[in-house]
Amino acid sequence: MTAMLETRGLEVFYGDFQALFGVDVAIAEGETVAIIGANGAGKSSFMSALSGMARAKPEQIMLDGQPIGGTPAFDMVKRGIALVPEGRRLFPSLSVEENLLMGANGRSVDRGWSLDTVYELFPVLKERRSQAAPSLSGGQQQMVAIGRALMANPRILLCDEISLGLSPAVIRDVYRALSEIRRRGTAVLLVEQDLGAALKAADRIYCFMEGRVSLSGKPAELSRDAIRHAYFG
Amino acid sequence: MAAYVSLTATRTSRYALVASAVVVLFLLAAPHFLPRSLTQDLLLIFLLVVMAQSWNLLAGYAGLISVGQQTFVGLGGYGLFAGAIALSLDPLVAVALSTVVVTLLAVPIGALVLRMQGAYFAVVTWVVAEVCRILLAQWMALGGGTGTSLPGSAISSTSLVRWVGEVYDVRAPAAREIIIYWIALVAMVAVIAAVYLLLRSRLGLALAAIRDGEVAAESIGVDIWRNKLIAYTIAACGTALAGALYFLSNGRISPDAGFSVLDWTAYIIFIVVIGGIGTIEGPIIGTIVFVVLRSTLSDHGPWYLILLGALGIAVMLVAPKGIWGVFSARTGIQLFPTRRRLEPVAPPSSATEA
Amino acid sequence: MSIVNTIIQGTLLGGLYALYAVGLALIFGVMRLVNLAHGDFIVLGAFVMLALSTAIGLPAPVALVIALPFMFALGWAVQRLILNRTLENDLLVPLLVTFGLSIIIQNGLLQIFSADSRRLSLGALETASYSLGGITFGVVPLLTFAVAVVVVLGLSLLFYRTALGRTLRATSDSLPIVEIMGVDPRKVFAVAMGISFVVITVSAFFMGVRANFDPSAGPSRLLYAFEAVVIGGLGSFWGTLIGGVILGIAQAVGGAINPAYQQLAGHLVFLAVILLRPRGLLAGSSI
Numbered sequence: 001m002t003a004m005l006e007t008r009g010l011e012v013f014y015g016d017f018q019a020l021f022g023v024d025v026a027i028a029e030g031e032t033v034a035i036i037g038a039n040g041a042g043k044s045s046f047m048s049a050l051s052g053m054a055r056a057k058p059e060q061i062m063l064d065g066q067p068i069g070g071t072p073a074f075d076m077v078k079r080g081i082a083l084v085p086e087g088r089r090l091f092p093s094l095s096v097e098e099n100l101l102m103g104a105n106g107r108s109v110d111r112g113w114s115l116d117t118v119y120e121l122f123p124v125l126k127e128r129r130s131q132a133a134p135s136l137s138g139g140q141q142q143m144v145a146i147g148r149a150l151m152a153n154p155r156i157l158l159c160d161e162i163s164l165g166l167s168p169a170v171i172r173d174v175y176r177a178l179s180e181i182r183r184r185g186t187a188v189l190l191v192e193q194d195l196g197a198a199l200k201a202a203d204r205i206y207c208f209m210e211g212r213v214s215l216s217g218k219p220a221e222l223s224r225d226a227i228r229h230a231y232f233g
Numbered sequence: 234m235a236a237y238v239s240l241t242a243t244r245t246s247r248y249a250l251v252a253s254a255v256v257v258l259f260l261l262a263a264p265h266f267l268p269r270s271l272t273q274d275l276l277l278i279f280l281l282v283v284m285a286q287s288w289n290l291l292a293g294y295a296g297l298i299s300v301g302q303q304t305f306v307g308l309g310g311y312g313l314f315a316g317a318i319a320l321s322l323d324p325l326v327a328v329a330l331s332t333v334v335v336t337l338l339a340v341p342i343g344a345l346v347l348r349m350q351g352a353y354f355a356v357v358t359w360v361v362a363e364v365c366r367i368l369l370a371q372w373m374a375l376g377g378g379t380g381t382s383l384p385g386s387a388i389s390s391t392s393l394v395r396w397v398g399e400v401y402d403v404r405a406p407a408a409r410e411i412i413i414y415w416i417a418l419v420a421m422v423a424v425i426a427a428v429y430l431l432l433r434s435r436l437g438l439a440l441a442a443i444r445d446g447e448v449a450a451e452s453i454g455v456d457i458w459r460n461k462l463i464a465y466t467i468a469a470c471g472t473a474l475a476g477a478l479y480f481l482s483n484g485r486i487s488p489d490a491g492f493s494v495l496d497w498t499a500y501i502i503f504i505v506v507i508g509g510i511g512t513i514e515g516p517i518i519g520t521i522v523f524v525v526l527r528s529t530l531s532d533h534g535p536w537y538l539i540l541l542g543a544l545g546i547a548v549m550l551v552a553p554k555g556i557w558g559v560f561s562a563r564t565g566i567q568l569f570p571t572r573r574r575l576e577p578v579a580p581p582s583s584a585t586e587a
Numbered sequence: 588m589s590i591v592n593t594i595i596q597g598t599l600l601g602g603l604y605a606l607y608a609v610g611l612a613l614i615f616g617v618m619r620l621v622n623l624a625h626g627d628f629i630v631l632g633a634f635v636m637l638a639l640s641t642a643i644g645l646p647a648p649v650a651l652v653i654a655l656p657f658m659f660a661l662g663w664a665v666q667r668l669i670l671n672r673t674l675e676n677d678l679l680v681p682l683l684v685t686f687g688l689s690i691i692i693q694n695g696l697l698q699i700f701s702a703d704s705r706r707l708s709l710g711a712l713e714t715a716s717y718s719l720g721g722i723t724f725g726v727v728p729l730l731t732f733a734v735a736v737v738v739v740l741g742l743s744l745l746f747y748r749t750a751l752g753r754t755l756r757a758t759s760d761s762l763p764i765v766e767i768m769g770v771d772p773r774k775v776f777a778v779a780m781g782i783s784f785v786v787i788t789v790s791a792f793f794m795g796v797r798a799n800f801d802p803s804a805g806p807s808r809l810l811y812a813f814e815a816v817v818i819g820g821l822g823s824f825w826g827t828l829i830g831g832v833i834l835g836i837a838q839a840v841g842g843a844i845n846p847a848y849q850q851l852a853g854h855l856v857f858l859a860v861i862l863l864r865p866r867g868l869l870a871g872s873s874i
Binding site: 546 | 680817855
Binding site: 105 | 750753754756757759760761763764765766767768769770771772
């Protein structure tokens with residue numbers, strides 16, 4: 001397996017506080033990888049560094065073998081790394097369609113994602129295209145957030161806690177959409193507290209504990225006990 | 234060693250206290266041996282330090298950026314003139330009375346302007362200053378828009394002036410200057426001491442909590458609005474006192490001079506920013522830098538102000554902590570430590586264990 | 588009749604204040620910056636047009652057209668070179684840096700143009716007026732108000748009908764999320780400041796043809812602009828127009844009682860608004 005995106009000894013600091021202590025994670029073209037771990041394990045800091053929202057040293061994040069750590073967020077997305085942020089973070093004063101169109105700012109290459117294909121993936125959004133984003137249900141807002149990131153035509157989609165606060169039925173819908181996204185060739189990196197959803201969707205998982213990788217491997221090859229131990233310590 | 238204690242005094246700060254006492258004694262005696270022009274410069278320094286400490290209490294500690302402190306300089310000055318002219322009070326009594334009245338006025342004014350936050354607060358304080366300027370320009374007994382002077386009789390008749398005049402063998406005006414000089418010196422020491430003690434009190438703790446995050450401060454029971462109002466009122470008190478003393482020394486006031494945004498806000502901001510915002514040392518250093526710049530460059534008119542503006546912007550962008558902030562960060566020296574620090578308790582030395 | 592006349596003249600004056608205000612509201616809406624040099628930039632714009640019309644002998648409207656792109660570029664440069672460097676600090680640094688700019692501009696203009704009062708000339712148009720039902724409408728005040736409406740309409744269209752406007756509204760909603768959309772906020776801010784400077788220049792033109800100005804006129808323009816924004820309620824550009832009109836009427840009524848009370852009445856209405864409705868009269872909508 002050759003990695004498309006790779007972190008090598010990634011460290012993230014917030015002032016004097018260190019959130020990540022040398023994390024190595026790799027994801028190949030088209031692969032789906034899930035990061036699991038308890039609250040405060042450093043999962044969100046990891047996503048922040050990959051999306052350019054948190055500082056990292058150049059060689060700590062490699063894309064196609066090139067150092068890209070510390071690239072500003074607006075450049076990260078143009079290199080093909082798009083984030084679906086935790087809590088969805090839609091633009092409240094914009095309509096659904098305007099939110100999607102904002103995502104198109106990050107496009108540098110056409111990989112087949114447009115308003116039409118996003119509406120194909122989430123038909124309900126087409127019906128509600130001119131509604132204000134906050135008027136949608138939680139699940140629909142999550143669809144907008146995913147669609148908005150897809151509008152950048154990313155090579156890799158970072159999904160930070162996309163099942164948080166959603167009902168099981170809606171979570172199933174969202175994950176069905178993810179497998180469709182994956183089928184179209186986009187790699188997906190999930191940060192997920194819902195262990196079941198993560199194990200089902202991912203080709204490989206990494207478990208984080210206290211800012212370090214405590215376990216990694218294919219879901220089928222990992223025992224429940226090993227995961228529990230890596231998760232809770 | 235895991236045990237930490239909260240400490241706000243350092244050994245340096247105790248030396249600083251002794252050194253400060255020596256400096257103050259020297260300054261008290263200065264009229265004996267310094268030429269008059271120099272004591273007049275010192276008087277200006279004392280008053281600017283008082284105003285700068287007051288503004289710094291707001292901006293540096295309470296997070297309230299006011300561009301309207303000229304309100305209280307002007308009101309302090311006009312209060313003095315009203316007391317001395319309309320009520321025929323002794324000017325020194327009028328200074329005290331004016332300071333008290335303006336401080337009381339600052340409570341409702343503060344309650345009004347604190348309805349706005351952040352940058353909006355700044356502009357509203359400016360509007361209030363404009364309102365005061367326009368209103369006092371309507372007060373015809375105090376000269377309306379052109380202003381007025383203190384009558385000679387209000388200046389030299391007091392027994393204190395006569396006594397100082399005899400001791401120093403000077404005429405009444407010079408004796409009066411010496412008295413104002415002393416009062417301003419005492420006011421400066423009092424304001425520095427007051428700010429220092431305030432910041433080490435519960436108010437300082439509350440302000441630090443507010444500055445670190447209003448939501449968090451509120452959640453631990455800090456009444457944000459009340460603490461800000463207290464800080465605002467105290468700053469108004471210091472500013473009004475300095476304003477009253479300035480216009481007593483000046484002998485003349487007008488609405489434009491009293492409520493000048495350039496003299497009483499722009500210069501004060503420059504002083505605090507250059508010296509180091511959020512420290513007690515900063516305003517003192519900034520004032521000295523300002524007075525030196527002024528005496529060497531003020532002949533150049535607009536260019537001097539352009540330079541001050543550019544210097545202020547440059548410091549804000551490059552070293553926002555100012556001269557003292559940079560010095561303190563490099564050396565770790567704090568003369569008047571007001572920030573709460575956590576320091577490890579000295580570990581037991583290995584010698585005693587052996 | 589004189590009350591009606593006062594209110595009409597105040598409304599027309601409010602058009603000028605709305606012009607001062609929308610540029611300030613735009614910048615606050617997009618980047619949460621209160622530009623304390625806003626009024627001084629208005630006065631600077633007026634002096635630029637004055638210089639163009641006196642030095643080269645251009646009519647004032649031609650000077651306006653030439654000044655517009657120049658002022659856009661100036662606003663863009665001020666943002667890119669100075670104000671973008673203040674973005675990481677929430678309040679103190681941007682506020683004090685714009686305050687410093689205010690001092691520099693005032694004294695720069697004083698050095699170049701002296702403290703004399705100046706005026707932009709429109710020739711016979713300056714005094715032209717219509718009379719209707721006993722009320723006199725000056726052509727210039729009418730034109731000012733009409734242009735204010737057009738500017739507000741234009742900014743609203745820009746904000747709600749264009750891709751740039753969408754990005755500006757999104758930036759106003761959330762800066763970090765706009766960044767992960769691939770938008771460089773420093774560029775957006777520079778364009779927003781450029782647009783603000785275009786509006787500043789238009790307002791400077793009408794300030795200059797309606798009344799005298801001198802290098803120290805900036806701060807009071809800032810205060811009028813700010814008061815109109817707050818009275819209107821930080822919501823929409825239309826709210827700012829209404830805020831300007833309320834301020835204009837307040838000043839006209841105060842001035843009718845006693846000329847010395849004109850500014851005072853405006854300030855007092857503003858203070859009453861923040862006392863009673865600190866989020867403005869039209870609070871609730873968003874930009």
